[in-house]
Amino acid sequence: MTTPIDMALAAEIVAAGTASGKMVVTAESCTGGMVAAALTDISGASAVLDRGLVTYSNDAKSSLLGVAGATLASHGAVSSETAAEMAAGALAAAPQSHVAVAITGIAGPGGGSAEKPVGLVWFGLAVRGGAVETRRHLFDGDRAAIRTQAANEALRLLLGGLRP
Numbered sequence: 001m002t003t004p005i006d007m008a009l010a011a012e013i014v015a016a017g018t019a020s021g022k023m024v025v026t027a028e029s030c031t032g033g034m035v036a037a038a039l040t041d042i043s044g045a046s047a048v049l050d051r052g053l054v055t056y057s058n059d060a061k062s063s064l065l066g067v068a069g070a071t072l073a074s075h076g077a078v079s080s081e082t083a084a085e086m087a088a089g090a091l092a093a094a095p096q097s098h099v100a101v102a103i104t105g106i107a108g109p110g111g112g113s114a115e116k117p118v119g120l121v122w123f124g125l126a127v128r129g130g131a132v133e134t135r136r137h138l139f140d141g142d143r144a145a146i147r148t149q150a151a152n153e154a155l156r157l158l159l160g161g162l163r164p
Contacts, residue, residue: 005151105146
């Protein structure tokens with residue numbers, strides 16, 4: 001059974017962003033907009049969610065977020081480097097936002113390799129005025145479970161980025 005999206009966490013993000021006057025932006029690949037959807041399920045999200053970008057293809061990562069072609073060629077779409085560039089690019093594209101989260105991974109059931117197995121997800125977190133951080137997670141389960149776990153982790157990262 002797939003763990004559901006943590007709507008209490010989404011509500012905390014909306015409350016924290018509203019209280020601080022800070023907005024967020026999402027750049028999602030394997031989660032396909034699940035993080036932005038969770039936030040917009042909460043009343044008042046318009047005060048916090050500036051925009052959500054679904055950049056599933058490499059072309060979208062490059063054209064919408066400024067991920068360098070050289071990064072994609074050298075490291076691949078599922079990498080720390082790509083996640084970092086996605087988060088930085090999302091924040092650059094949303095000047096009124098304070099925090100950006102990026103998600104790129106392999107949800108399966110195919111597409112994995114020995115180096116990059118199904119369930120591997122990289123996250124990027126960019127906070128305005130700070131360094132971009134990346135995190136690697138290896139999630140278990142089927143495609144739905146991996147995507148949901150990744151969306152929940154992205155929500156946790158967003159909340160952390162909103163807190164002082």
